[in-house]
Amino acid sequence: SKKFLVDVDCGVDDAQAIMMALAAPNVNLLGITCVHGNTTVENVCKNVLRVLQNCNKLETPVFKGAAKPILGSNIDAGSFHGEDGLGDFPDPNAPSLDLIQKEGAVPAMIRIVNENPGEIYLVATAPLTNLALAVRMDPSLPSKLKGLYIMGGNTESRGNTTVCSEFNFAADPEAAYIVLNDYQCPTYLACWEFTCYNKLSWEFCDAWLAQNTDKARFMAQIFRHSIEASKSERFQKEFVDGSGFISCDSYAMAAAIDDSFITESDHYPVSVELAGMHTRGMMIVDTIGFLKKTHKAFIMKKVDMEKFKQMMMAALK
């Protein structure tokens, strides 16, 4: 089976991605590292434990990581994911934060990769602060990864957080820069516009949630807030047109789970704009070779949506 390490800022689509990994028969999830992003890192830890509890997988080690980006202050995404990051649905049985490992996320990431050289699939669905700190502590880390799968960045300068930038990159542009420039390993990007072009229809979502399982009932609770947000006028901008749900993080996870999920990708050097009047946090794609970089990332263009739906369905079985 494939050895996975997953770095999240557990909002609703992170939860969906985690549940997809837990359901995949070929995945051995060695740990989940938490980082600030959609909500505080404390809420992220709590949300991950709630997801694991609902999947009867509380034995999965959970590590707490960076509380803030490398520079600047946090951007939260409460208006979409709910103030607690998981739909603001009360959970009186939420597991205690005592279950979080004593070891921090960054040392844990370094340890786990070094214990399994060449074997770890690192899936990052959050601001890249933990990954950036880890490579600064251990520059050999990227060369020991099997693959890096990131939800983040954008290809058409259509932002969802600033005019030109996607949330995970906007929430820590320096970290995104470090990761795209220093992780010279096979890298696969599920960028914002790509996820918008591959929405799940509301009909699919209804059928998905109608599965008569505890996992589906849990998902229906945490999902309600972002369904309403997705359908509201405020979130309907061009191709985010309210015609379906965008489970952004699940595309990065699906690519890591199934090697045949990506059917077409671009292969270019990428980086991140750190300055600019409107462009800080925007991903840049070097189609000509101006950056003189040798490392190229795979940018997802087309994926097998039937396989995606099957993996999503299995996540709630």
Ligand code: BDR
């Ligand atoms: C990304 O931002 C977060 O709100 C989502 O969880 C996803 O990782 C989409 O831009």
Ligand code: CA
């Ligand atoms: Ca996320």
